[in-house]
Amino acid sequence: MPKIHVCLTPALISLFDLSDKRVVVTDVLRATSAMVTGLAHGVASIRPVSTADEAKRWEELGYLGAAERDGKVVDGFSFGNSPFAYMGEEVQGKKIALTTTNGTKAIQLSEGALEIMAAGFVNLEATVLHCAKFEEDVLVHCAGWKDQFNIEDTLFAGAMVFHLEQHGFRCADDAGMAAKMLYEQTRNDLFGFLKNSSHYHRLSRLGIEKDIEYCLKENVVDAVGIIRNGELVKA
Amino acid sequence: MPKIHVCLTPALISLFDLSDKRVVVTDVLRATSAMVTGLAHGVASIRPVSTADEAKRWEELGYLGAAERDGKVVDGFSFGNSPFAYMGEEVQGKKIALTTTNGTKAIQLSEGALEIMAAGFVNLEATVLHCAKFEEDVLVHCAGWKDQFNIEDTLFAGAMVFHLEQHGFRCADDAGMAAKMLYEQTRNDLFGFLKNSSHYHRLSRLGIEKDIEYCLKENVVDAVGIIRNGELVKA
Numbered sequence: 205m206p207k208i209h210v211c212l213t214p215a216l217i218s219l220f221d222l223s224d225k226r227v228v229v230t231d232v233l234r235a236t237s238a239m240v241t242g243l244a245h246g247v248a249s250i251r252p253v254s255t256a257d258e259a260k261r262w263e264e265l266g267y268l269g270a271a272e273r274d275g276k277v278v279d280g281f282s283f284g285n286s287p288f289a290y291m292g293e294e295v296q297g298k299k300i301a302l303t304t305t306n307g308t309k310a311i312q313l314s315e316g317a318l319e320i321m322a323a324g325f326v327n328l329e330a331t332v333l334h335c336a337k338f339e340e341d342v343l344v345h346c347a348g349w350k351d352q353f354n355i356e357d358t359l360f361a362g363a364m365v366f367h368l369e370q371h372g373f374r375c376a377d378d379a380g381m382a383a384k385m386l387y388e389q390t391r392n393d394l395f396g397f398l399k400n401s402s403h404y405h406r407l408s409r410l411g412i413e414k415d416i417e418y419c420l421k422e423n424v425v426d427a428v429g430i431i432r433n434g435e436l437v438k439a
Numbered sequence: 440m441p442k443i444h445v446c447l448t449p450a451l452i453s454l455f456d457l458s459d460k461r462v463v464v465t466d467v468l469r470a471t472s473a474m475v476t477g478l479a480h481g482v483a484s485i486r487p488v489s490t491a492d493e494a495k496r497w498e499e500l501g502y503l504g505a506a507e508r509d510g511k512v513v514d515g516f517s518f519g520n521s522p523f524a525y526m527g528e529e530v531q532g533k534k535i536a537l538t539t540t541n542g543t544k545a546i547q548l549s550e551g552a553l554e555i556m557a558a559g560f561v562n563l564e565a566t567v568l569h570c571a572k573f574e575e576d577v578l579v580h581c582a583g584w585k586d587q588f589n590i591e592d593t594l595f596a597g598a599m600v601f602h603l604e605q606h607g608f609r610c611a612d613d614a615g616m617a618a619k620m621l622y623e624q625t626r627n628d629l630f631g632f633l634k635n636s637s638h639y640h641r642l643s644r645l646g647i648e649k650d651i652e653y654c655l656k657e658n659v660v661d662a663v664g665i666i667r668n669g670e671l672v673k674a
Binding site: 212213215216219349350351352353354355358377378379381382385386389401 | 447448450451454584585586587588589590593612613614616617620621624636
């Protein structure tokens with residue numbers, strides 16, 4: 205019986221052996237939600253890079269550069285990680301080089317896994333169904349916030365545990381059990397829950413309420429995002 | 440308004456500035472529960488040490504040595520971290536040098552804090568009332584299991600958030616919010632919850648059901664445990 209593991213922040217990823225696991229990286233607000241939205245809307249690929257300078261250098265090779273730090277688009281770039289920037293004609297068929305505060309780092313730290321996916325609530329079901337096709341263990345790697353635990357990524361991990369258990373997976377650790385409990389308690393109104401929490405100000409300060417509402421909707425797109433040769437593509 | 444922070448495992452403690460905080464270290468099963476039980480039953484002091492060899496060396500200076508690894512008493516010692524070993528005449532008035540898998544390490548990694556306490560459900564109220572006497576922030580440092588998140592320490596952190604909020608503290612982070620939600624959901628029957636969880640086998644395998652039942656009871660003793668000169672003593 206395959207197992208599902210949960211890593212609550214990138215600072216804990218070294219505690220896991222990734223070599224026999226499919227890793228699902230999530231940065232719900234907003235990097236991985238934006239990425240899979242892009243793939244679903246015709247973006248050719250998204251290359252996670254470490255710095256804004258690196259994203260600029262990829263522009264010279266024909267990529268669109270995108271950069272976000274601390275929730276804001278970096279100066280000199282036309283977009284960052286708002287999912288609504290990944291839906292229009294201007295990104296259609298394009299390759300994007302993207303750097304973000306947390307999400308791209310978590311993808312890079314997942315190196316060595318059997319397979320690396322990026323996912324969020326917006327493609328929850330598609331990701332669950334993809335994982336359930338295989339026999340190997342799954343690990344959800346929460347991008348967190350600057351190595352700290354965050355609630356929205358943990359809720360997504362809980363959603364993965366909740367649904368993969370229905371496909372015969374067994375929850376492997378206390379983190380997965382706790383995440384599932386939190387998801388079950390809040391799943392009927394994820395946006396309302398986050399909005400009423402005292403921690404919402406971290407996000408609402410940035411004026412991205414519409415983005416948040418979008419990123420907390422389940423199963424809006426059916427693309428599965430998988431890393432191949434250093435770039436996220438549609439499976 | 441003072442804040443309460445939660446650090447879910449020792450692997451994350453470096454993310455916090457401890458210098459302006461009172462740190463409450465918890466290793467519910469069983470190190471810190473046993474320690475404060477000992478203080479309440481007349482143990483003079485408990486010195487957390489890193490290795491069994493070190494505990495042995497303190498025996499030469501008149502201490503009782505105690506050592507636990509992976510839930511078992513280390514060979515050559517008469518006791519480890521079972522709370523029931525900290526209640527009898529043989530420990531009365533004695534100094535103890537103790538090493539455990541997780542708890543003593545978390546205490547050592549809390550160095551630099553304004554004050555370091557050790558606590559568990561058994562002295563929850565006493566610890567809350569002690570913290571509420573001061574204006575400074577409190578951080579609950581969960582000992583976890585070999586740097587991994589564990590549910591019982593997180594539930595205790597949630598209990599601290601729950602009660603300190605009633606004394607005017609404000610929850611500082613997502614980890615504290617999540618921990619409090621988990622505690623509110625399980626507080627009416629912590630033992631039943633843990634026993635029915637699939638993770639109980641980690642502990643029940645060791646034949647310590649009585650210990651677990653004791654460690655999950657709230658407010659059994661009223662001692663507050665504080666580190667002074669490298670040893671835990673009654674405040």
